[in-house]
Amino acid sequence: MAMSRNEAEIVGLQAIAWLAGNEDLLPVFMSSTGADEATLRDGLADPAFQAAVLDFLLMDDAWVGRFCDETGTDYSVPMQARAALPGGETIHWT
Template identity: 40%
Template sequence: MHVTPAEETAIAILAWLANEPELLGRFLALTGTDPASLRHAAADPGFLAGVVDFLMGHEPTLLSFCEATGTPPEQVVRTHAVLSGPDNSGDF
């Protein structure tokens, strides 16, 4: 399975959330997803778009992710645009 750069960033966000129990709990509550189904859900581009959208919805959380992972905020913004865009191709 080919993983695009945008999908890689979204998966990195999900991995980071997994280590942030309070944020993960809020994300799971908002999405209605349970921890056991996260791995399966991560294969869905729509779910990955939701992960990025969750991060983009709160600037302090976005900046915490970027600082912790060394990811430029612009990369997250591009990822959000790609995964939430009309074709959801996942490519930058």
């Protein structure tokens, strides 16, 4: 079942909150994206920024696992949320 945009935005917000509280991973995100505290704060209401945070999180299975374990989220949810946010559409090449 496809995730609604509203549900995906909630997961995106959870991912931002989790990332903001992660002392090890937050600096990696900030330095790799050029984001600062203001960008992070302003991005809370921006589905495209939420998608970018999920893209970052989805780069490493260990990060996804930690996020899901620490937030009680099913392992499939981050990918489903990403697909429902801007730029997450599946591209069919045929």
